[in-house]
Amino acid sequence: MKHPVTKNALLLALVAIICVSILTLLQQLTAPRIAEQRLANRLALLHDVLPAAAEQQLLDDCISITAPEWLGRTSPQSVFRWREQGVVSAFVVETTAPDGYSGNIDLMVAITPDGTVLAARTLAHQETPGLGDKIELRKSDWMHSFANQAVHEANVRSWAVRKDGGDFDQFTGATITPRAVVNAVKRAALFVQQHPELAEQPANCEAF
Amino acid sequence: MSQNYKELATQGLWSNNPGLVQLLGLCPLLAVTNTVTNALGLGIATLLVLLGSNLVVSAIRNWVPREIRIPIFVLVIASFVTAVQLLMNAFTYELYLALGIFIPLIVTNCAIIGRAEAFASKNPMLPSAFDALMMGLGFAAVLLALGAMRELLGQGTLFDGADALLGSWAQALRVEVLALDHYFLLALLPPGAFIGMGLLIAGKNAIDQRKQRKQQVKTAITRARVTGTIV
Numbered sequence: 001m002k003h004p005v006t007k008n009a010l011l012l013a014l015v016a017i018i019c020v021s022i023l024t025l026l027q028q029l030t031a032p033r034i035a036e037q038r039l040a041n042r043l044a045l046l047h048d049v050l051p052a053a054a055e056q057q058l059l060d061d062c063i064s065i066t067a068p069e070w071l072g073r074t075s076p077q078s079v080f081r082w083r084e085q086g087v088v089s090a091f092v093v094e095t096t097a098p099d100g101y102s103g104n105i106d107l108m109v110a111i112t113p114d115g116t117v118l119a120a121r122t123l124a125h126q127e128t129p130g131l132g133d134k135i136e137l138r139k140s141d142w143m144h145s146f147a148n149q150a151v152h153e154a155n156v157r158s159w160a161v162r163k164d165g166g167d168f169d170q171f172t173g174a175t176i177t178p179r180a181v182v183n184a185v186k187r188a189a190l191f192v193q194q195h196p197e198l199a200e201q202p203a204n205c206e207a208f
Numbered sequence: 209m210s211q212n213y214k215e216l217a218t219q220g221l222w223s224n225n226p227g228l229v230q231l232l233g234l235c236p237l238l239a240v241t242n243t244v245t246n247a248l249g250l251g252i253a254t255l256l257v258l259l260g261s262n263l264v265v266s267a268i269r270n271w272v273p274r275e276i277r278i279p280i281f282v283l284v285i286a287s288f289v290t291a292v293q294l295l296m297n298a299f300t301y302e303l304y305l306a307l308g309i310f311i312p313l314i315v316t317n318c319a320i321i322g323r324a325e326a327f328a329s330k331n332p333m334l335p336s337a338f339d340a341l342m343m344g345l346g347f348a349a350v351l352l353a354l355g356a357m358r359e360l361l362g363q364g365t366l367f368d369g370a371d372a373l374l375g376s377w378a379q380a381l382r383v384e385v386l387a388l389d390h391y392f393l394l395a396l397l398p399p400g401a402f403i404g405m406g407l408l409i410a411g412k413n414a415i416d417q418r419k420q421r422k423q424q425v426k427t428a429i430t431r432a433r434v435t436g437t438i439v
Contacts, residue, residue, distance in 0.1 A: 008276045015280050019287040026291050033298040041301060124305075131393065138369070173393075 045204040046080065049071030049119040050092055050111040053082040058092060058104055062205035063198065070191035072096035072104070072184060078205055079198060088199040091192050092121070097184035101176045102126045106133065108184055109146075119144040120185050132177035142169065142178070151189040212337055220342025226319035227350030228412050233317035236310045238353060238401035242362065245370045249303045250310060251348030253292050255341070258320050260288040262340035267330040272329070276368030281324045282315075303373045319347060342425045348407065357404050360385055361395035 019086040043055045046096065050058070061083065064076040071077050072095045090112050097105040120143055122135045133142035137157040145168055145200060160166025161179050172177045217291070226232045233254070240246045264284050272280050293311045296304045314320070323343055328336040360365060364386035370378035412429045 004273075004275075008273055011273070012276050012279055012283075015283055019283050023287055023290050023294075026294055030298040034294075034301075037298065037301040118307045128393075128397070 005164070039183055045108050045121055045123065046092055049108055049121055050090055053090070053092075058066055058082055060206075061203050063201045064201060064205050066197075067191065070095075070187050071097040072153065072187070076138065078160070081199065081203075084179035084205060090118060093188045095184050095188040098185070099176075099180045100125060101132050101180075102128070103176070105180060105184070107181065107184055107188075109188045111189050111192045113192060113196065113199065114150060115189045116148060116150040117146045117185060117189050118148065119143075120181075122181075127177050128174070129172040131171060134171050134174075135177060135181055140171075142171070151186055151193065156186070156190075159199065160181075212335065216335065216339050217342045218352075220339065220344075220346045221349065222346070222412075224323070225333060225346040225350065225412075226262060226343050227347050228409055230319065230322065231373035232322055233347065234405075236313050236317060237347075237354070238405060240307060240388055240396060241351055241354040241358055241401055241404075242396050243359045243369060244352060244355040244367050245303075245373050246306060247351040248348070249300070249307055250314075251308070251344075251351045253296065253311060254314055254317060254320070254347055255344030256292055257285065257288045258344045258347075259312050259340040260291075261285045261320055262328040262336045264288075265324040266331060266333045266336035269329045270300075272374055277329060278321075278325070281321055281329070285320050286315050295367065300373060306369070319343065337377050353408060354404050356402065357408075358395045358400055359394050362400070363392075363396070363437050 007177065043059070046053070046058050047056045056077060058080040061081045063079050065071065065079050066074065068074045071093070077094040077096070079094070081088050082090045082092070083117045090110055092108060092110045095107050095109060097107065105125040105127065106161050107120055108123055110118040110119040121137065122143065125133070125135060125137065127133050134142050137143050149159075158164065158167045159167050160174060161170040161182060163170055163175055164179065164183065167200070168178060168182050217436040220226075224230060224342075227237055235421050236250055236254075236376040240250050261281070265281055289312065290410070292314070293304075296307075299433060322339060327339045331339070357365060359368065366385060370381045376379075386426060395404070
């Protein structure tokens with residue numbers, strides 16, 4: 001005669017095993033579909049910031065960079081390269097504004113090697129709905145104000161929100177969010193401009 | 209039997225509504241109801257988890273010893289939540305991103321373990337499933353009412369971003385009711401959720417009280433008539 005505690009423990013273990021096996025199976029089944037969704041999301045964004053490029057080629061020519069002082073994250077981020085006739089004509093940089101109103105704002109920015117921003121998009125953020133979330137394109141077209149803006153020594157000061165003496169609009173009631181985004185885009189552009197060796201590094205991203 | 213089902217339906221949808229009366233699952237309820245779309249997404253997810261967990265708990269109720277029923281219910285519910293999370297990640301990716309942390313938080317929605325313990329563990333599968341359906345619908349209805357209220361006041365729209373949940377055809381659902389220059393922030397932020405919830409509960413109580421008063425008046429009248437016949 002088994003002790004009831006032993007019996008209960010065994011029963012509980014059995015239920016746990018059943019639950020775990022079902023979930024493992026489900027995870028196996030959904031994994032390809034989830035990977036597909038992530039990839040599609042990424043491809044759509046890549047296409048959005050750099051419509052001229054073939055997305056698959058961008059994905060294949062990607063380097064993984066850790067540069068917290070430029071790109072705002074201590075973990076590696078992807079820099080995609082678009083080549084025309086072997087010469088890099090644009091980089092797509094994943095960057096982070098670490099100083100958003102509520103945490104990190106992840107961005108994707110297309111930049112030419114000379115430091116001209118072609119386009120910028122928000123990947124992920126937790127900014128206040130109704131105030132800071134105007135950095136989403138479906139809420140406001142503010143992100144379009146980065147299109148074809150060049151950064152160079154002479155105009156670094158104008159890369160700021162109007163309140164700080166720059167050229168970019170802030171939002172009514174929210175200055176911290178646009179300030180963080182403008183700074184992050186500026187840093188990404190300067191990073192590309194000052195690191196021409198980015199074009200030469202061998203592609204080393206994990207497969208997407 | 210149908211009387212029973214009717215009773216279950218009124219319990220879940222109105223008189224014992226998990227959102228308005230039991231006040232269970234307030235954390236996700238208040239946090240994600242800033243738009244109708246988010247509310248609908250969370251409502252459906254919670255309904256599915258509740259239905260699944262009630263069915264399973266009811267199916268195994270005769271084999272589960274009393275002493276370990278709670279850990280087993282928790283395991284069952286957690287499994288269902290994880291399954292829903294995986295499925296949403298795979299098939300409604302954008303909504304998955306929008307609801308984020310609140311999908312795993314369905315586990316902590318006391319309405320679910322509450323129904324498992326209070327109803328499903330004592331009743332056959334069919335009534336349990338029906339109970340889950342009604343409780344889930346009741347909860348979803350509160351989510352939707354609050355979501356509609358806050359979205360309307362906050363940004364003057366309804367069904368903004370519904371395409372993330374229902375596919376691209378749903379873009380046509382978006383209604384711009386009021387064109388607001390500035391968002392009414394209070395409605396969109398958590399304090400607005402609390403105030404809105406308070407108003408909903410007050411509204412429900414007011415309706416109940418009025419009904420009660422009417423009933424009292426009716427009984428009073430019937431009594432009068434009864435005495436009348438005796439005389």
